[in-house]
Amino acid sequence: MSDTIFALASAPGRAGVAVLRVSGPQAGAVLDGLISGTRPAPRAAALRDLRAPDAPTPDATIIDRGLVLWFPGPASFTGEDCAEFHVHGGPAVVSAMSEALLAAGARPAEPGEFTRRAFENDKMDLTEAEGLADLVDAETEGQRAQALSQMTGALKSLYEDWREQLITILAAIEGEIDFPDEDDVPDALSHTGAAPLGALIEALRDHLADERRGERVREGFTIALIGEPNAGKSSILNALARREAAIVTDIPGTTRDVVEVRQVRSGFPVILADTAGLREAADAVEAEGVRRALARAEDADLRIAVIDVSRETAEQWRALQPRLRAGDLIALNKADLEPGDASAGLSDADAARMVRVSAKTSAGLDALEGLIDEIVFERLGSRETPALSRARHRRAVGEALEALERARAQLGVHPELAGADLHLAVRALESLTGRVDVEDVLDRVFSQFCIGK
Numbered sequence: 003m004s005d006t007i008f009a010l011a012s013a014p015g016r017a018g019v020a021v022l023r024v025s026g027p028q029a030g031a032v033l034d035g036l037i038s039g040t041r042p043a044p045r046a047a048a049l050r051d052l053r054a055p056d057a058p059t060p061d062a063t064i065i066d067r068g069l070v071l072w073f074p075g076p077a078s079f080t081g082e083d084c085a086e087f088h089v090h091g092g093p094a095v096v097s098a099m100s101e102a103l104l105a106a107g108a109r110p111a112e113p114g115e116f117t118r119r120a121f122e123n124d125k126m127d128l129t130e131a132e133g134l135a136d137l138v139d140a141e142t143e144g145q146r147a148q149a150l151s152q153m154t155g156a157l158k159s160l161y162e163d164w165r166e167q168l169i170t171i172l173a174a175i176e177g178e179i180d181f182p183d184e185d186d187v188p189d190a191l192s193h194t195g196a197a198p199l200g201a202l203i204e205a206l207r208d209h210l211a212d213e214r215r216g217e218r219v220r221e222g223f224t225i226a227l228i229g230e231p232n233a234g235k236s237s238i239l240n241a242l243a244r245r246e247a248a249i250v251t252d253i254p255g256t257t258r259d260v261v262e263v264r265q266v267r268s269g270f271p272v273i274l275a276d277t278a279g280l281r282e283a284a285d286a287v288e289a290e291g292v293r294r295a296l297a298r299a300e301d302a303d304l305r306i307a308v309i310d311v312s313r314e315t316a317e318q319w320r321a322l323q324p325r326l327r328a329g330d331l332i333a334l335n336k337a338d339l340e341p342g343d344a345s346a347g348l349s350d351a352d353a354a355r356m357v358r359v360s361a362k363t364s365a366g367l368d369a370l371e372g373l374i375d376e377i378v379f380e381r382l383g384s385r386e387t388p389a390l391s392r393a394r395h396r397r398a399v400g401e402a403l404e405a406l407e408r409a410r411a412q413l414g415v416h417p418e419l420a421g422a423d424l425h426l427a428v429r430a431l432e433s434l435t436g437r438v439d440v441e442d443v444l445d446r447v448f449s450q451f452c453i454g455k
């Protein structure tokens with residue numbers, strides 16, 4: 003951290019304004035070396051001519067006239083001395099500025115290095131840093147809201163609060179072990195420790211039992227269209243996508259690979275996947291397509307079974323039913339060809355998630371979209387408690403939970419063993435917020451950032 007680093011903070015390419023940030027002990031000197039006139043007052047923008055620090059004649063070699071800012075540490079984004087150059091956003095201006103910053107003694111920042119410094123200087127914990135990275139990556143309203151909440155400390159407070167509860171329990175237990183005021187220490191412990199420990203275990207369980215809501219908000223909610231060949235899956239995909247994303251022909255077995263379309267529904271990223279029609283395939287290529295279709299259906303967050311109502315439906319339904327789960331949708335397609343009631347023989351629950359559609363005339367497609375949007379919102383929409391948003395969180399909370407459960411089992415038997423497990427749980431929670439230095443975790447988290455963050 004003794005290096006002074008710089009990076010383009012705005013997107014590369016042509017733009018109205020480009021922002022270059024500098025952070026580190028030499029940031030003030032770097033700033034002074036590039037500007038005409040005086041360093042501006044802290045945190046106030048000032049217009050200055052900018053030139054390379056090694057320029058022979060100051061006037062002839064002006065790079066640009068831009069706004070500069072000076073943030074003396076520790077009251078800065080990184081906690082170090084920082085400077086910013088807001089210049090005209092042309093590629094030649096940015097590259098000349100980069101040369102000038104190099105000549106002034108700064109080096110290019112690694113991805114995430116500014117935020118890593120903010121983390122090292124206690125400006126944020128690890129979950130807040132992740133929230134910031136997610137905010138930069140956010141493409142939908144739901145992603146933005148989740149990332150902002152995490153960046154402003156929602157997960158941090160939750161995890162810090164658990165950690166404090168745990169330390170209180172641990173102190174009580176260790177107190178009982180060290181200064182038993184009763185003969186039966188384990189028994190006393192199962193009185194003092196069991197209730198708060200039980201409550202904590204419940205809280206961690208609830209946090210994990212969220213059907214991966216936060217991870218889905220980040221990565222996308224996947225929906226697989228499945229059904230027999232020629233049922234109209236690709237036609238429905240194209241209708242939902244409003245473009246010809248998949249090939250449609252009247253030949254059964256047209257789709258082989260999984261065809262994906264990304265869209266935003268109810269403010270969340272959704273991945274619609276069209277798949278090969280399910281049947282005993284005659285050739286190896288189609289057989290591989292069917293294998294992929296089944297795998298995708300299995301992994302998806304929602305399945306839409308597409309049934310061709312112009313053909314015998316009982317057989318199609320029998321084949322699809324084992325692939326479906328509660329809450330999945332059924333699209334009865336080609337309704338234009340068969341005005342009859344295809345729901346005959348189905349239970350009410352099945353009928354409720356069924357829509358008659360025609361990919362040809364578009365009848366019923368609005369209703370199908372309405373149902374999809376509703377399901378996406380129900381499953382991903384915000385709750386009162388913040389959601390964990392990465393596999394890293396799930397692993398660490400899971401580890402803490404297992405340690406707490408072991409501790410509970412030992413509480414009235416071997417209090418020292420319970421104490422050791424509680425220490426493990428504290429450590430797992432501390433790795434979440436980055437309180438304990440787990441170097442490879444930090445490297446992994448910050449390397450996922452984009453350059454300039």
Ligand SMILES: Nc1nc2c(c(=O)[nH]1)N(C=O)[C@@H](CNc1ccc(C(=O)N[C@@H](CCC(=O)O)C(=O)O)cc1)CN2
Nearest residue numbers: 011021023045071073076077078079080081086125134
């Ligand atoms: N020009 C510019 N815009 C930006 C950023 C930036 O670095 N530069 N940010 C970069 O992500 C975001 C804003 N985040 C920031 C967070 C903290 C501080 C900061 O100076 N914090 C000090 C003082 C706080 C205060 O005055 O209230 C501190 O925490 O001590 C600055 C920007 C978005 N917009």
Ligand SMILES: Nc1nc2c(ncn2[C@@H]2O[C@H](COP(=O)(O)OP(=O)(O)OP(=O)(O)O)[C@@H](O)[C@H]2O)c(=O)[nH]1
Nearest residue numbers: 232233234235236237255256257279336360361362
């Ligand atoms: N009349 C009518 N024809 C439809 C409808 N939907 C699809 N089709 C036709 O049915 C045939 C098959 O459509 P696809 O969308 O390719 O069917 P698929 O389920 O993707 O078929 P595979 O990729 O072979 O599994 C095409 O000729 C479509 O034009 C519909 O609602 N009504």
Ligand SMILES: [Mg+2]
Nearest residue numbers: 235236256257
């Ligand atoms: Mg198809």
